[in-house]
Amino acid sequence: MHATPTTDNSRVADAPPGNWADRYAPEAVRPYLRLGRIDRPIGFWLLLIPCWWSVGLAEVKLNQPYPNPWLLALFAIGALLMRAAGCAYNDYVDRDYDARSERGASRPIPAGQVTPAEALAFAATCSLCGLLVLLQFNSFTIKLGAASLLLVAIYPFMKRFTYWPQLILGLAFNWGALVGWSAVMGSVGLPALLLYAGSVLWTIGYDTIYAHQDREDDLMLGLRSTAIRFGENTMTWVGSFYAAAIVLWLLAGFLAGTHLIFFMAVVLASLQMAWQVTTLDTTDPANCLRRFRSNRDVGLVIFFGLVADLVISRMAGLS
Secondary structure: OOOOOOOOOOOOOOOOOOOHHHHHOOOOOHHHHHHOOOOOOHHHHHHHHHHHHHHHHHHHHOOOOOOOHHHHHHHHHHHHHHHHHHHHHHHHHOHHHHOOOOOHHHOOOOOOOOOHHHHHHHHHHHHHHHHHHHOOOOHHHHHHHHHOHHHHHHHHHHOOOOOOHHHHHHHHHOOHHHHHHHHHHOOOOHHHHHHHHHHHHHHHHHHHHHHHHHHHHHHHHOOOOHHHHHHHHHHHHHHHHHHHHHHHHHHHHHHHOOOHHHHHHHHHHHHHHHHHHHOOOOOOHHHHHHHHHOHHHHHHHHHHHHHHHHHHHHHHOOO
């Protein structure tokens, strides 16, 4: 089954109805906003949040009163640009597969809104702008950030060879958990490594939920994923990954010197993660998409817990 080209007004299958890009952006730029997933901001949040967590943990380690706003802003801009670049590159690599899948057929390349060459040019432009952001950091962080490009490059091909593409996604998508710490400290410490490991497990969990939307299409196309690998045992696997992630995050916070507020935030987030697992219906794409998107709330709860930890600890004179 091949896609029929759609008009610029057509919405991508998993974009929120009435999203700002489809409502307000000029028609000429809408295909590129869709290509970069600007109409679906959940990926931006999931890429950004480990960066912010890591900055917050490093500031706790240094007994600072709040996270550095300049660093938070740089990571927000960088996450927006690099997520757009990564999505465009991913869509370029997967364009033939997307054209034969139900959800992928509405994406800009198979839908005829953007040519493959235009998608590559868009990815390159976003990457160059992202490089300008990266150059604002210290030299160690610049090298560390650049090292993630290998993972980004190979990820789209993994579903052709392994049932664990979500692992490679986790390794690439959470690199900011290392970079955020190094942007503050100039090196990578054990708390950052534990935060990174926990975030990788978190990503495997939530992207397994996401991948269940495409399970039947992937089987038809001969592609692989953890959703196919886990099958009816998905709830057990995802629950185990989430539980391990929570333990690693708590340990990272403990070693960085966080206080009760942070631990309470992680516990609160864990309740939301438990809701995802216990109410998951892998046969219902809408159910899966809602639970996947809800991971933004997990990330923000933990981040604001870190901010509160910094502010209140300083006010209370804790160290």
